[in-house]
Amino acid sequence: MPRVTPGSTAAAAALALLALAGCAGDDGDTGRGAPATTTTATSDTRVVAPGRPGETADVIEPGEDIEIVEGGYSEIDVRFVEQMIPHHRQALTMAELAADRAQDERVLLVADRIIAGQGAEITVLENWLEQRGLPVPPAGAEHDHGLPGMITPLQLEQLTNTSGAEFDELFLTYMSQHHAGAIEMADAAVAGGTDQLALELATDVSVTQGVEIDRMREILDTL
Template sequence: MTSKHSPARRTLAVAAAGAAALVLAACGGGSDTSSGHGGHAAATPSTAASAAQGRHNAADVTFAKGMIPHHRQAVEMAELAATRAESPEVRKLAEDIRKAQGPEIRTLSGWLSSWGEDIPAEGGSDHAAHGAEGMMSARDMARLEKSSGKAFDTAFMELMIEHHEGAVAMAEAERAGGADAAAKQLAGDIITAQTGEISLMKKLLGRG
């Protein structure tokens, strides 16, 4: 008896399972747009992994590797203003630069690490790139370190304008050729912030 009715029971079980699957599919299809992001298919594991890693190219790497020493030097210049600047406006500007660019250095370094790239070493090697996109030479930095009062204010702004112009050029290159969305966003932020600071410094120097 058991062997005679077993196939029938198996057939009914399969049919019931199939019906349940259809009901669940009907309940979930079309009514819950959040799971499919407005009708788009959910990401496959491989797609999700690619999205998590992000897409970047050589321009993104060049931007990060160039901007890190560039920002380090700007922070070094800004730190001098705390004890050497006479103008409250210059001290405030220098502090704004330091507060903005320090975290950006950490962000850029994190990207390079996630991309499997080396982070530029700190130290004198930063000065070796002077002349590249507004980087100051060791002589420029020595001149700034020896200045104080109004002479420091003038030297700081003149050198920082050149420095900022270099950063803007680097950021524009990233915006034009980069692939990583976050890097391009940071480049846009740098352009906006430093263009505004260039205008302020020119105004303080009486050239705006």
Template sequence: MVTTLVAVTAVTSCTGGAPEEAAGTAAPESVVVQPGRPGEDSTTVQPEDFEATEPEDRWNEADATFVSDMIVHHAQALEMSALAADRAEDPSVLAIADRIRDTQGAEIHGMAGWLQGHGLPVPVPLEGGDGSGPRVPAEHDHEDMPGMLTDAQMAELEAATGAEFDRLYLEGMIQHHRGAVTMSTDLVGAGTNLRTQELAADIGAGQLAEIDRMQEMLDGL
């Protein structure tokens, strides 16, 4: 968003010498004109009241909560997808699990960088002690987060193999993706950071497409 500085100056007399302020004339005054978002009017503020931070640098609690929660949300998707390596029967299930691990693993590192860049804590270790990727902390109350699988669902998925695993994985990941779409939609209008808004839009669009694909796969089992 471009900000325009408009100087409003009182009319003064002109003489051949140095300019003199006319008696009773107010000193020149400057105001900052902030253009509104599309469809909104511009506003004017005094320079001392203007926050010069660019939109891409601004953030609020909604942005920080979204990024932190989405890291935890993604971490469970990585745990689910890691199980597919020695449990999935359908090659297409293994393929989409690998894709989710690659995509969401990269997004976790990007979101962690955003938190660290703003002096905020990262909610999960980026590397497990056994060399695995991020994992949901055992003490995290993740079941209140949209789409997250319960401990019982995760245990059932871990115990399954073959066609049963494929079914449970697809059902669980569709549920999980729908939760991520809800979280992304909720950020719109609540956050102020351009990067988190773009991230939410990308996550929402990408996971909606994967939901459609996984539903087709589930219907074909």
């Protein structure tokens, strides 16, 4: 029966995500995961079952048994969602400063895309927690700069107190750092998570913010 077993790299990345919040245990220690429902069926046609991101697909021939897994989420999924919310909130705070401080039109466009994209994602992330009866991180949690890429209150104050070309350079530098941290968190979630929506969100964060980092570095090189 085809099964997917995470490799050592995926397991290490998943453990790294748990460690961000000081959690060294597994789902049994926290009790915040929910088991998936698994049923077995016999395939009557040839089926190609997509693998997880980065893995090859399984081919199921007629007459073979196949596992159908529905629902369920893990501690890794929960940690990713609840930590990405304050991470995104800080990105919005930084991006909103650009409206009356940025000088370069390209910086304003980057900031506008971040506000539109991450603002919508925050809503999805909050709904994910609420639908599972889990608390949404309170306002102010974005000041926890222990998460990867988060800037410190002093750095945020520095950004707030600049304008013009100085703001543009500092904003692009700090936001590139911020995005890189989000990608680190997202990649760990993709490697070890189980919830389909959380995996899709993590994949989108990794791809989208990777593209934005490249764009911000291009702008930095021409300032």
